[in-house]
Amino acid sequence: MKNDFTKLEKALRGLEKPLLSSESRENMRRDMLLRMNDSTPAELKYPSLERVKEYIKKVARITEPSPVFKASVKENVLAFVERKRLGSNFIWGMARSWQKVLATFMVGIISLSSFTVYFADIPVARAEKMTAFQDIYGNVEVLREGKSIEATKYMQLLEGDIVVTGENGLAVIRYFDDSVSRLSPFTELKMQRLYQDKKIKAKTKVEIELMNGRVWNQVVNLVDEQASFEVSVNNVKARTSEKASFDISSKESNNKVSVAVFENKVEVSVPEKRKENKQVVVEGYSVEVVENGSMENKIVLNSKEDELWVQVNKAEDKQYKMVVDKEKEEESKKEAGVLPADALYSAKKINESTKLLVTTDKTEKNKVKVDIAIKRLAEASALLSDGDKEGAMAPLDDFAKIVDEISYEVEGSEELRDYVRSAFADKEKDLSTVLPDGNRYMAKEALRDARLKLAVTDEEKNEVSLKSATEKVVEAKELFEDEKQEHAQVTLLEAAQEIVTVSSDENVIVDQKTLDQQQQTLSTVRVLKGAVEDKEDIKVEVQMIIDATEEALENPVEVLPEMDSAVVITIDEEPKVQLQEGQE
Amino acid sequence: MELSEKEIEALVLKSQKGDQEAFAQIYDVYITPIYRYIFYKVSDHDVEDLTEVLFLKAWENIRKYKKRKNTTFKSWIFRIAHNLVVDHYRLNREHSSLDPWISDTKKEADPVRLTQDSLDNERLKFAISKLKRGYQQILILKFINDLSNTEISNVLKKSEGSVRILQFRALKALKSELTDMGINTYE
Numbered sequence: 176m177k178n179d180f181t182k183l184e185k186a187l188r189g190l191e192k193p194l195l196s197s198e199s200r201e202n203m204r205r206d207m208l209l210r211m212n213d214s215t216p217a218e219l220k221y222p223s224l225e226r227v228k229e230y231i232k233k234v235a236r237i238t239e240p241s242p243v244f245k246a247s248v249k250e251n252v253l254a255f256v257e258r259k260r261l262g263s264n265f266i267w268g269m270a271r272s273w274q275k276v277l278a279t280f281m282v283g284i285i286s287l288s289s290f291t292v293y294f295a296d297i298p299v300a301r302a303e304k305m306t307a308f309q310d311i312y313g314n315v316e317v318l319r320e321g322k323s324i325e326a327t328k329y330m331q332l333l334e335g336d337i338v339v340t341g342e343n344g345l346a347v348i349r350y351f352d353d354s355v356s357r358l359s360p361f362t363e364l365k366m367q368r369l370y371q372d373k374k375i376k377a378k379t380k381v382e383i384e385l386m387n388g389r390v391w392n393q394v395v396n397l398v399d400e401q402a403s404f405e406v407s408v409n410n411v412k413a414r415t416s417e418k419a420s421f422d423i424s425s426k427e428s429n430n431k432v433s434v435a436v437f438e439n440k441v442e443v444s445v446p447e448k449r450k451e452n453k454q455v456v457v458e459g460y461s462v463e464v465v466e467n468g469s470m471e472n473k474i475v476l477n478s479k480e481d482e483l484w485v486q487v488n489k490a491e492d493k494q495y496k497m498v499v500d501k502e503k504e505e506e507s508k509k510e511a512g513v514l515p516a517d518a519l520y521s522a523k524k525i526n527e528s529t530k531l532l533v534t535t536d537k538t539e540k541n542k543v544k545v546d547i548a549i550k551r552l553a554e555a556s557a558l559l560s561d562g563d564k565e566g567a568m569a570p571l572d573d574f575a576k577i578v579d580e581i582s583y584e585v586e587g588s589e590e591l592r593d594y595v596r597s598a599f600a601d602k603e604k605d606l607s608t609v610l611p612d613g614n615r616y617m618a619k620e621a622l623r624d625a626r627l628k629l630a631v632t633d634e635e636k637n638e639v640s641l642k643s644a645t646e647k648v649v650e651a652k653e654l655f656e657d658e659k660q661e662h663a664q665v666t667l668l669e670a671a672q673e674i675v676t677v678s679s680d681e682n683v684i685v686d687q688k689t690l691d692q693q694q695q696t697l698s699t700v701r702v703l704k705g706a707v708e709d710k711e712d713i714k715v716e717v718q719m720i721i722d723a724t725e726e727a728l729e730n731p732v733e734v735l736p737e738m739d740s741a742v743v744i745t746i747d748e749e750p751k752v753q754l755q756e757g758q759e
Numbered sequence: 760m761e762l763s764e765k766e767i768e769a770l771v772l773k774s775q776k777g778d779q780e781a782f783a784q785i786y787d788v789y790i791t792p793i794y795r796y797i798f799y800k801v802s803d804h805d806v807e808d809l810t811e812v813l814f815l816k817a818w819e820n821i822r823k824y825k826k827r828k829n830t831t832f833k834s835w836i837f838r839i840a841h842n843l844v845v846d847h848y849r850l851n852r853e854h855s856s857l858d859p860w861i862s863d864t865k866k867e868a869d870p871v872r873l874t875q876d877s878l879d880n881e882r883l884k885f886a887i888s889k890l891k892r893g894y895q896q897i898l899i900l901k902f903i904n905d906l907s908n909t910e911i912s913n914v915l916k917k918s919e920g921s922v923r924i925l926q927f928r929a930l931k932a933l934k935s936e937l938t939d940m941g942i943n944t945y946e
Contacts, residue, residue, distance in 0.1 A: 180930045180934065180944075182878070182944055183878075183930060183933065183934060183937075183944050184902065184930070186878045186883055187883070187898060187901075187902035187903075188902050188905075189880075190880055190883060190884070190903060191880050192795055192903060193794070193795055193798045193799075194791075195790065195791060195794045195807075199807060200790060203790070203807060203810065203811050203814075204783065204786060204790075206811060207783075207786065207811055207814050207815060207818075208779060208783060210811075210815055211779055211782070211815065211818050580819075580820075582842075583820045583823045584823060587825075628846070631916060632917070633845075633915060633916060633917070636845070
């Protein structure tokens, strides 16, 4: 094929190029050399034994106890001496003071020699999560390996168990992935699969089978792309990989299955001949699957019969979100451990530096860095939940710095990428219920930025951006529902900007994964559209944003194969051009 | 300053052992191409700052560089530049890198005044400024910074086939812009 760009290419190569003046060049060189000295790693500044000596000197400088700590020790010692002088009338007071002083001295000794004494790295005290009854009312039993067991609160459930509620029986099951199911009377529910990946803890799969009756399901924080929550009834499957609330009912007598969605969206599928008939059901809608396998859509109506069940569960949903949020906050505080303002914080940092120093394997060293980064984020999260935004800045900065360092390493190591994915997914799960007006939102945003930085290719970056934008759309919806209009609009605008930028980026060769993510985002935007339908005062403005977003998502650039010679197609052109091998 | 690839790799090895003078020589080699790359991507007042940050990042991470079959140090350092610019956009919500191009207030740059159909620098720059960011990028890397397709594929983390596709699209879009301006781009 004749190249008709020759003249153009020649003109481009001949373009006048910007020149950096020699003065600016020299100034920058000088600046750079000065700054380079500060950023040279210790291993390079101080080789071998010299390095160890210098490191110890550096550590000794850090181990200097803070003035507050020193003053507190002095006070206790003086108080003890004074009491001794006054006599033994205050025996119990003395004993306590003595213990206090002794403890203070011990801590002081330990912190001063911390490069030889390691603090036990107290792991996060999270109990292994399990699936169990959160609540029981009336007649509820569990069928396990053919035997019937009376259900009790907090009783663990295993794969294969069938939960049976009687006439006045109600049960609430909390799964290890933080989802819940609430069973109505006369329900039989089987625990088909309760799976958690060993390496990537956020990769969970809960599959339950509704054999008869009615169950309300609330999924609050699935974050991993391969995590899912699925309820099957006969051949019908209702599945979600995100936040959602949905109600499923089935009556043995009439073989009709009904799936009604009350938050976000759920994918319902029915096998049809050799393929699967899938439909995304968004909130406010339900589907009924009748005996011949066909799906009929209808709008959920709060009939008299359903009203109480739906209203109660909606209220329970709200309550449960708050419970989970609070739990995650507490877990985060425990995980954070000693905080920056505490006297022992420097000792904690020394312990971390020592760990890094003694770890020689490159991948293991990077994993330690990931652990340290997560610790910083947990500290920031704990400080934010106490309202200390200022205090949280330092650990957030540290977190960003470490992420920056690791970003150069992930490309070359799949093991490290998996480790990062797992560690970050756990934190995302913890923060997933936090809304933009919540205290810990800064930590959530820091984690999103980190995800973006760690994405290797432009396509991955765009996927991450889209996912984060989708989450913001869901957050905006929740804020609208809580009547926090202003906050909701700001969040929605941020999401829309992100979506429009990503979707119009023709630098990206769109692959199937990106297209799928775009579809997900589009469905979520449509859920939001439904949610603001009746909000007349903000409808127009919000509608404009939603329309722009929908338009961007509905016109993606065509998927192209990754080949050396390729057919170039754009959506408003006919396929015609073929690039030859080696043609540039 | 021009050095062969072998000489550059030798300087990189020295820098990886902490030799700041060796790194300063690397700076001398790449300052101009990197400056040019960043110049066309961000606004005037950010160019020098970002260029300096880029070299500091390169210094901090130089031990992570490994010579591989299709990777050169050049594509490695441009990759850092690319990521830095992307982060800069996201942090500053800077959607347009057009300012350096169209801030020229010379009369000749005013498209309304363009009466000739010749392909000169100003017209070309103006036409490029009208393109989408991704197209500008591929043209800058290829024709201003003289990177090969292999190097560009390493910078942008795409296959060489994709790079050729993007380049083709970019040239086609540029040609279309110039045609709209009444400029002949054929021999």
